[in-house]
Amino acid sequence: MATDSIMTRSPDPGLPAVRRSADLVGLLASGTPAGRNRIGIGIGPAQLLGHTRTLLSGGYRLALVAAHHDPAHPDSALDPARPEDAVAPDGSGMRVVYLFTCGRPDSRVELHLHLNAESPVVPTLAGVSFPAGRFEREMHDLFGIVPLHHPLPRRLVRHPHWPRGWYPMRSDADDPPPAFSDSEPYPFLTVRGPGVYEIPVGPIHAGLIEPGHFRFSVVGETILKLKARLWFTHKGIEKLFQGHDPVDKLPLAERISGDTAVGHALAYCLAVEDAVGCTVPPEAQRMRALLLELERLHNHITDIGALCNDVGHSILHAHALRIRETLLRLNAEITGHRLLRGGVVLGGATLRSLPAPERLHVIGADIRDIVALALSHTVIRDRFTGTAVLSARQAHDLGALGYVARASGIDADARRDHPFTDCYGSLTVPTKSGGDVLARFLIRAEEIDVSLDLITGFLDDLRPGPITVWPPSPVRTGIRSGVGIVEGWRGTIVHRVELSPGRTLTRVKIVDPSFLNWPALPLALHDTIVPDFPVTNKSFNLSYAGNDL
Numbered sequence: 234m235a236t237d238s239i240m241t242r243s244p245d246p247g248l249p250a251v252r253r254s255a256d257l258v259g260l261l262a263s264g265t266p267a268g269r270n271r272i273g274i275g276i277g278p279a280q281l282l283g284h285t286r287t288l289l290s291g292g293y294r295l296a297l298v299a300a301h302h303d304p305a306h307p308d309s310a311l312d313p314a315r316p317e318d319a320v321a322p323d324g325s326g327m328r329v330v331y332l333f334t335c336g337r338p339d340s341r342v343e344l345h346l347h348l349n350a351e352s353p354v355v356p357t358l359a360g361v362s363f364p365a366g367r368f369e370r371e372m373h374d375l376f377g378i379v380p381l382h383h384p385l386p387r388r389l390v391r392h393p394h395w396p397r398g399w400y401p402m403r404s405d406a407d408d409p410p411p412a413f414s415d416s417e418p419y420p421f422l423t424v425r426g427p428g429v430y431e432i433p434v435g436p437i438h439a440g441l442i443e444p445g446h447f448r449f450s451v452v453g454e455t456i457l458k459l460k461a462r463l464w465f466t467h468k469g470i471e472k473l474f475q476g477h478d479p480v481d482k483l484p485l486a487e488r489i490s491g492d493t494a495v496g497h498a499l500a501y502c503l504a505v506e507d508a509v510g511c512t513v514p515p516e517a518q519r520m521r522a523l524l525l526e527l528e529r530l531h532n533h534i535t536d537i538g539a540l541c542n543d544v545g546h547s548i549l550h551a552h553a554l555r556i557r558e559t560l561l562r563l564n565a566e567i568t569g570h571r572l573l574r575g576g577v578v579l580g581g582a583t584l585r586s587l588p589a590p591e592r593l594h595v596i597g598a599d600i601r602d603i604v605a606l607a608l609s610h611t612v613i614r615d616r617f618t619g620t621a622v623l624s625a626r627q628a629h630d631l632g633a634l635g636y637v638a639r640a641s642g643i644d645a646d647a648r649r650d651h652p653f654t655d656c657y658g659s660l661t662v663p664t665k666s667g668g669d670v671l672a673r674f675l676i677r678a679e680e681i682d683v684s685l686d687l688i689t690g691f692l693d694d695l696r697p698g699p700i701t702v703w704p705p706s707p708v709r710t711g712i713r714s715g716v717g718i719v720e721g722w723r724g725t726i727v728h729r730v731e732l733s734p735g736r737t738l739t740r741v742k743i744v745d746p747s748f749l750n751w752p753a754l755p756l757a758l759h760d761t762i763v764p765d766f767p768v769t770n771k772s773f774n775l776s777y778a779g780n781d782l
Contacts, residue, residue, distance in 0.1 A: 271341040271507075271716060278356055284344055285331070285358050285365070293333040293342065294632060295358075296718070297727045298368035299742035300376040301328045302350075304404040327353045329378065330742075332716065332729060336650020341716060348378065357383040364632040364749055375402040390464050390781070402472060409469075424450035424458050432763065436465050443777035447766075454762040459755040463780055470782040474741040479505045479730075480579055480703070482738060486728075487574045490745055490779035494570075495521075495528040496721025497743070497779075498577040500728040503653055503717030504741075508732050511580055511705035516694065518654035520582035523691045524573050525648075526684040527588075529722040531560040533677040533684075534600055536774050540674055541607050543768040544616040552603055556596060563588055580703025587697055590689050597685045604678045617671035621757040621769035624668055633753050634746040635724020636680065637773055639664045640672035647720035656691060668757075670765075673772040712739075723747060723776065745779030 276284060285295070303326045331344040346355065357380040359366030367389065369380035374391035377400040395401070396410055424431075429452055436444035444465040450458040470489060474482050486501035487494040499521055506513060513521075538553020561571040566586050568576040576582055607613050623633070628641035638645055639662065646662040663679035665672035717728045724746030731740040754773050758766065 270339050271343065273343040273345055275345045275347075278346065278354075281331075281344065281346060281356050282358065282361070285333075286361055288333045288342060289361060291335070293335040293340075295331065295362050295364050295368070296334040296725070297330075297332040297716075297729055297742060297744045298365065298372065299330045299332070299729050299740065300372035300378055300402070301330070301731075301740055302326075302376060302403045302405075303328070326350050327376070327378065329355060329372070330714075330729070332727070334651065334718065334727075336645070336647075339651045341651075341718075353378040354381050355379070356381055359383050359385070362632070363630055363752070367748070367752070374400070376400050377403065390467060392464070392467060401467075401469060421448055421460055421462075422458065426452075428452045429457065436462070443781075445777055449763060449766075451763060454764065456758050456761055456763060456766075459758050459766075461751060461755055463751065463777060465781070466777075467781055468778075471741050471743060474730075474738045477738055478736070479732070479738055482741075483577075483579060484574075487577075489743060489782070490747075490776045491572065492532055493528065493721050493723065493726070493745070493776070493779065494572045494574045495524045495577055496719050496723075496726050497728070497745075498574075499525060499653070500717040500719040500721075500726045500743075501730070501741070502577055502579050503719065504715040504728040504730040505579060505717075505732070506705075506715065507717065508713040508715030508730055509705055509736065510707075511702060513581055514700055514702060515654070515656075516696075517581035517700040517702075519656050519691045519695055520584055520700065521577055522648075522654055522656055523584075523688055523695065524568070524576045524582065525719070525721075526688050526691075527560070527564060527567070528573055529684045530596075530681060531557050531564065532722045533681050534560065534603075536771065537600075537603065537607070537674065537677055539771050539774075540617075540670070540768060541603075541613060543771050544613055546607065546610060546613060549603055549607055552599075556599055556603070559596060563592070578699070578701050578703070580705065581699065581701030583699035583701070584695070584697045587692055587695055588688065590692060593685055593689060597682065600678075600681055607674075614671070616765075616768060617674055618667075618669060620670040620765050621761050621772065622668045623753055623757040625666070627756055628668070628753065631753050631756070632749045633724075634749055635721070636673055636676040637724065637750050637753055640676045641668035642666045645725075647718050647725045651718040651725075653717075653719070657687075660687075670768055670772040721746065723774070723779075724750065743782055745776055745782075747776040747780040751775050751780055 327348040327350045329346045329348065333342045348355065355378060357369055359369060366383065366385065369383055370389035372378045373380060374388055394410060399410065400406060401409065429450055432449040432451060434447040436446040446462040448460045449456055473485060483498060483501065487498045489497040534553050535557050538550040542550035564573045565571045567584055567588065569585055576584065623641045625642040628638045628643050633643065642664055644662060644664050648657045649660045649662060661683055663676055663683065665675055712731065712734060714729065714731045719726045726746065727744040729742045730738060733739050750773060754770065754775065758769055761769065
């Protein structure tokens, strides 16, 4: 970090921040402080677009945007380093943190922007980053921060019964208003023309999935446009963290998206540990990696079976569910919970038992038989091949993550690019170029083999039992922030936390990969046929809960 940088107020005193820099590229090239892979840059609104362009052209991606409404504090208005227009009459303030990440080597850059709390406005980044446009719409609905000149300013998260001017994530927000009927119609784009008609599906579905509404505009069976309307069950997850000890809210992190207990718990723990300066022992890191791969196994085989079922091969689906049950029972033996809850803890991990390598070998052979049978079936091959193609350019522009991105040729995996442990050093990252349902099926199958190999390798140096160094000693004091990045089974999960001097949570921002992958589904379905929707939807298998927090 350049020594002549001009420092500005930061929510994390240990995180360098500069008010201005003549050359952002030179600033990044100068490296990060010892022991840190994250730098912060204090900017003004006029600098936001230019810095964003520089970072995106340098290979960074916008991983997270966290809006903040800091509550009134007696001393906040007396801070001479804080811009005058960032302070409301009651001493409160609003700010936005933009987190950009780049892998190999792991690098994280934060842009910190203070806003006028009375009329918070930010320049839109939607023209240079599609993910930015979605983050901006989200923070407008939840915080009232206006993205100036946004090309699509319609609501994203806001429920129709929320009064205008009521923003639930603000520190001064009143209790939620009572729900009533949808008096504000959702602004669907209507497709018109000869033979065009609409097929509405949901939001209530026949299965146990959460609500989501899909509106197809079709001619015959061909889909001209699909619009997915989500956010029917906004739960206020991020606000439920605030004001609590990090230990007490680990169970909440595990339940953000029920099938991703390990992924979200680990991202949360990594963020908190980053904030307080906790170094997790290498053996506990390997335990965490083992749990992360076990979670990938039971979810991927479930999807493989469901994909076969959606094209009429119910026998393979039944066998996949048999293997899933075997893996869930194995999970219960290892952590005491079928979904692996309780295995990841702050400062470490705990295992009740370890899986036998021979047992994993049998499971792997069983899965490979199912995959081989599926790929040898002409109907499955025909229905998967060329269906719902998402090109590499589309995946890149949308900011797609996980197996969706890798099936379209995007070589990205947080286990390798943002490692929390050195045991992923020789990781093989499967990619495909087809971008179709077949490619997303094959990525899952190959990732299962990689996970089984990783788990077997982890077992050499592990023993059952708890390993934790929580609470750490010494503990960093003051207001702190931390970031956790994890490659969950669906894709990259990012958590950013801020802690008060008393080490309670003041803000937790969560990005599940589904938030960035949902827009890819309608795009891939363009010009396909309605009967291909179920298999395409399953090939993406996006989370409603992780998207609608």
